[in-house]
Each structure stands twice: as structure tokens, then as C-alpha cells.
Amino acid sequence: MNPIFKSHEKDFMRIEADQVCVDYNGTVALYDASLNLKAGSICGLVGMNGAGKSTFFKALMGFVRPSRGKIRINGIKVNQAQKEQSVAYVPQNEGIDYSFPVSVWDVVMMGRYGAMNIFRIPRESDRRAVVHALERVDLLDLRDRPIGSLSGGQRKRAFLARAIAQRASVLLLDEPFSGVDVPTEKLMAELFLQFRQEGHTILISTHDLNHVRDFCDFVVLINKTVLAYGETSEVFTSENLNKTFGGIPPNPLSGPTSSKDFVNE
Amino acid sequence: MSEFLISITPIDWLLDPLTHDFMRRALMVSALVGGVCGLLSCYMTLKGWALMGDAVSHAVMPGVVVAYALGLPFSLGAFVFGVGSVALIGFVKQKSRIKEDTVIGLVFTGFFALGLVLVSKIKSNIDLMQILFGSPLGISRSDVNQTLIISFIVISILLIFRKDLMLYCFDAKHARSIGINTGILHYLLLTLLSLSAVVGLQTVGIILVVAMLITPGATAYLLTDRFDQMTLLAVISSSFSSILGVYISYWSDIETGGSIVLVQTLIFLIAFLFAPRYGIFKKQTFINNN
Numbered sequence: 103m104n105p106i107f108k109s110h111e112k113d114f115m116r117i118e119a120d121q122v123c124v125d126y127n128g129t130v131a132l133y134d135a136s137l138n139l140k141a142g143s144i145c146g147l148v149g150m151n152g153a154g155k156s157t158f159f160k161a162l163m164g165f166v167r168p169s170r171g172k173i174r175i176n177g178i179k180v181n182q183a184q185k186e187q188s189v190a191y192v193p194q195n196e197g198i199d200y201s202f203p204v205s206v207w208d209v210v211m212m213g214r215y216g217a218m219n220i221f222r223i224p225r226e227s228d229r230r231a232v233v234h235a236l237e238r239v240d241l242l243d244l245r246d247r248p249i250g251s252l253s254g255g256q257r258k259r260a261f262l263a264r265a266i267a268q269r270a271s272v273l274l275l276d277e278p279f280s281g282v283d284v285p286t287e288k289l290m291a292e293l294f295l296q297f298r299q300e301g302h303t304i305l306i307s308t309h310d311l312n313h314v315r316d317f318c319d320f321v322v323l324i325n326k327t328v329l330a331y332g333e334t335s336e337v338f339t340s341e342n343l344n345k346t347f348g349g350i351p352p353n354p355l356s357g358p359t360s361s362k363d364f365v366n367e
Numbered sequence: 368m369s370e371f372l373i374s375i376t377p378i379d380w381l382l383d384p385l386t387h388d389f390m391r392r393a394l395m396v397s398a399l400v401g402g403v404c405g406l407l408s409c410y411m412t413l414k415g416w417a418l419m420g421d422a423v424s425h426a427v428m429p430g431v432v433v434a435y436a437l438g439l440p441f442s443l444g445a446f447v448f449g450v451g452s453v454a455l456i457g458f459v460k461q462k463s464r465i466k467e468d469t470v471i472g473l474v475f476t477g478f479f480a481l482g483l484v485l486v487s488k489i490k491s492n493i494d495l496m497q498i499l500f501g502s503p504l505g506i507s508r509s510d511v512n513q514t515l516i517i518s519f520i521v522i523s524i525l526l527i528f529r530k531d532l533m534l535y536c537f538d539a540k541h542a543r544s545i546g547i548n549t550g551i552l553h554y555l556l557l558t559l560l561s562l563s564a565v566v567g568l569q570t571v572g573i574i575l576v577v578a579m580l581i582t583p584g585a586t587a588y589l590l591t592d593r594f595d596q597m598t599l600l601a602v603i604s605s606s607f608s609s610i611l612g613v614y615i616s617y618w619s620d621i622e623t624g625g626s627i628v629l630v631q632t633l634i635f636l637i638a639f640l641f642a643p644r645y646g647i648f649k650k651q652t653f654i655n656n657n
Contacts, residue, residue: 163544185546193540202413202537203594212534216545222530248592268545 114177116303122171131157146314147307149324187216190270194277200250207245213267235266255286273304393503397609403518405605407563408584414536420580422475424564426452428482436489442565449561501572501624571624578628586635589642
């Protein structure tokens with residue numbers, strides 16, 4: 103099934119980040135991060151903990167405001183893109199309270215909230231979208247189970263289904279391979295390829311290099327800034343990986359301490 | 368009255384109090400307040416805001432005193448100080464290196480102490496015991512009206528934003544990423560907490576109102592894995608506790624607030640021990656058939 107994207111979503115880069123800087127109270131978390139992802143691509147976001155991966159993610163989702171630079175999703179500002187349901191976020195398993203009294207069905211239905219009216223009463227089309235999403239991740243049989251009773255892999259699939267139900271054109275996945283069983287990993291691999299075919303763009307934040315090699319067309323190496331970015335085969339050199347994982351500290355780090363200094367340069 | 372207990376039939380036990388105007392009023396208000404607080408308690412327990420509930424309910428104290436002294440509706444004063452305390456907690460937390468639970472404890476005890484000092488200084492007919500421990504049996508007609516209005520507001524908002532608030536408690540990041548304004552939801556929930564504390568303190572008083580705001584939710588949480596069922600169970604158990612508490616208080620001549628909260632606690636204990644899935648003596652273990 104081809105998701106019907108809004109007309110303007112076809113003409114623009116799915117994700118466009120231009121020299122994005124983020125600082126927390128004067129401490130630079132990310133500077134000069136640029137990235138362009140076209141429709142139908144799978145991109146790995148690779149870096150150490152504290153290298154600015156999650157900061158970049160947060161900036162792309164509009165959770166932190168860049169102190170400089172701009173971000174566009176499908177050619178529009180992030181908060182507008184959110185209102186158009188263009189961005190779906192698949193959280194890390196660790197970030198969710200699994201004793202919360204909701205069923206698998208309830209969780210996937212949350213993907214439809216943004217498209218509903220203020221009372222969030224599901225229409226027939228919303229139910230169909232949820233059924234369809236559950237079928238794609240092979241969880242339809244478990245739809246009435248409490249979310250906490252699922253295994254790690256099933257939980258991950260439930261949240262993937264929520265993103266599918268949302269019909270977002272951009273998917274942001276935070277460590278999708280951690281704590282996932284082999285069947286789920288296979289299913290995710292197939293899904294990602296289908297998503298790419300359908301014109302979705304997927305950004306995967308991970309420190310797992312093997313999975314990046316297997317899944318991603320593109321890779322972004324991050325250490326406080328975008329160190330390298332391009333097709334996986336070209337970027338994944340030992341030199342680049344060295345830089346990313348602590349080999350040579352990138353130059354400007356010893357320079358200015360606030361992104362404001364960059365503005366002045 | 369306790370020797371009287373032996374000689375009366377259960378029907379009399381139920382109907383006799385209803386012949387008194389003040390008892391009808393007390394039962395009606397207590398049931399309503401129980402329902403309102405019970406409904407909100409689901410969000411408090413799921414969001415992990417028990418301490419916040421404790422803070423806000425204590426912090427309304429000076430507001431009640433000032434409002435009484437100025438002849439204003441006491442709910443207004445309580446509301447201002449309830450929301451004020453939350454704002455102050457947020458401000459101190461943001462502007463200092465002190466951890467949140469410390470800030471909460473610091474702010475609410477400060478407000479509560481201010482309330483105590485004001486009571487002793489402002490010469491009026493404020494009954495400290497009534498504020499601290501509630502007095503549903505002596506509730507005035509104007510207080511009943513206030514309770515009705517506030518309850519209506521809280522229930523309406525909770526019903527309208529039921530799903531949004533549930534999503535906010537479950538996964539605030541997702542809520543944000545689909546364009547829901549979680550900042551507004553945060554303050555909406557805090558406002559509802561202040562309002563519920565205001566109505567709750569009428570029946571059980573400031574000291575025990577936090578029980579109304581967490582116990583029914585905690586009980587219901589042990590009984591179900593469905594959010595809608597949880598809210599329903601919380602409302603039922605909370606209203607039931609309030610009504611039974613008032614009855615017991617009437618017949619046994621014991622303090623009403625304490626009686627209501629004790630019934631709530633007993634119901635929680637029963638759920639804690641015998642809840643089908645999450646009780647200590649659970650009947651079956653939930654099998655994770657992966």
C-alpha cells in the first residue's frame with residue numbers, strides 16, 4: 103500500500119538541517135550539524151553517548167530549539183510538520199512505563215490522536231489504520247493484551263505500529279535494535295525496506311555499527327557535529343569511525359564554548 | 368450511639384441518617400467529592416505526582432485563611448495558593464541546583480506554616496480544626512454550591528481531555544511529536560489538582576486530602592490493565608468509601624475525614640492482598656507467551 107503523502111511532501115527534502123547548533127545554558131551539545139535526507143532513504147545516526155545524537159534527534163523533533171541554524175521537515179518548520187503528523191517517533195524501550203494500564207490496541211491508536219478531533223474519538227478510518235498497522239508488525243492477535251505483558255521485541259513492534267498508524271513520512275527511531283529478538287529484527291528489516299519503497303525516510307539513532315551496515319543507505323557520524331555524512335559504503339571508513347569514537351578530538355571543540363561564539367565568527 | 372448499633376436493622380442503619388437535612392447534604396457532597404478526587408487520582412498515580420498532590424493540598428492552607436478573613440469564597444483563595452505553590456516549585460527548581468522533591472517539601476511546608484500563623488493572627492471565626500480535618504457534616508449551603516460548581520468544572524475538563532491527559536502521562540514525547548501542547552496539559556493537570564484539593568479538603572480536611580487524590584487510583588491500578596476501567600473503579604471505590612465513611616462516622620460518632628480515609632485504605636489493603644492479577648495472593652500468574 104502506498105501511503106498518500108500530502109502534495110507538498112513530495113517535492114521537498116524529507117529532512118533538511120542547515121548548520122544547526124544547540125546549546126544548553128552555554129554548553130555546546132551540537133554545532134554546525136547539517137543533513138539532507140531525500141524521500142525514501144534510511145539513514146543511521148552514529149556516535150558515542152553524549153556525542154550529541156539525542157540532541158540532534160530532539161532538535162529534529164522540535165523538543166529543543168536550535169540556537170542557530172534551521173531545520174525543515176518536508177520543507178516546513180518542525181512544529182508545523184508535527185501538526186501535519188509528518189514526524190513519528192519510536193522511543194527506546196527503556197523510556198516507557200510498561201506497567202501503564204493500556205492495551206496494544208490503545209498504544210497503536212495513540213498514533214491516530216493527531217488526526218482526530220479534540221475528544222479523540224476514533225472513526226472507522228482510524229480503526230482501519232490501526233488494524234492495518236498491527237497486521238504489518240504481526241501483532242493483530244495480541245491487540246487486546248496489556249502492553250506490559252509483551253516481550254521486548256513485541257513492545258518495539260507495537261511502537262513501530264503506532265508510527266505506521268500515524269502515517270508519518272519521517273520516522274525517527276531511537277536505538278531500535280536494543281533488546282530485540284531475532285524474529286522482530288527480521289520483521290523490522292523487511293518493514294524498513296518497505297517504508298523506503300513507499301517514500302518514507304527513516305533516521306535511526308544507534309551505536310550499533312553492524313546494524314547500520316546492514317540496514318542503512320546513508321550514515322551520519324556525529325561527535326558534537328556532523329563529522330561525515332554520505333552513503334554508508336563511503337563513510338564507513340576506519341578513519342572516520344576513529345574520529346567518531348574518540349580517536350582524534352575534532353578541532354573546534356577546544357575553541358569557542360558557546361554557539362554564540364560561532365555566530366560571531 | 369454504639370450500643371444503638373446492635374438494636375437497629377441494616378435498613379434503619381441506612382435510612383435513619385437520611386431523615387436529617389445535614390446528613391443528606393454530607394452524603395451528597397462526600398460522594399461527589401469522592402468521585403472527583405477518585406477520577407483525578409488515576410492521573411496522579413500514573414504520572415507519579417503523589418508528592419505534588421501532598422504539596423498542593425497543604426499549600427492551599429493560607430489561601431483558605433485569607434479568603435475567610437476577607438469574606439471571599441474560600442475556594443478562590445485556595446486555588447490561588449495551590450497554583451501559586453506549583454509555580455513557585457517550578458521556579459525554585461529551575462533557578463537553583465536543589466532537587467525537585469526537596470523543593471516540593473520545602474515549599475509546601477512553608478506555605479502550610481504560613482497558613483497556621485495566619486490562623487492564629489487573624490482574629491475571625493475560622494475554625495482551624497475544620498480546615499485541617501474537614502467537616503462534611505457541618506457543611507454550609509454556600510459551600511455546597513461552591514463544591515458543585517468546582518466539581519462540575521473538574522469533571523468536564525477531565526472528560527474532555529481524558530485521552531490527551533492519559534497520553535501525556537504515558538508518553539509525553541509522542542504527545543509532543545504529534546503536535547499536542549504538553550506544556551498546556553501539564554498546567555491543566557496541576558490546575559485540576561488544585562481544584563480537587565479544594566473540594567477534597569471540605570470532606571477530609573487539608574491533612575488527609577492527599578489520600579483522596581492517590582488512594583483510589585492506587586487501588587484501581589491493582590485491579591485492572593485498562594485505563595477506562597481504572598478510572599471507573601477509582602471513582603466507584605472513592606465515592607463508596609466517602610459514603611460509607613460518613614455513615615460510620617454518624618453512627619459511631621468518630622471523626623468523619625479519618626473515617627472516610629480509613630475505609631479507602633481498607634479497600635486498598637483488600638486489593639493489595641487479593642487483586643486477581645497484582646495482589647499478593649494472586650490466583651494466576653500472567654504468562655508471557657512470547
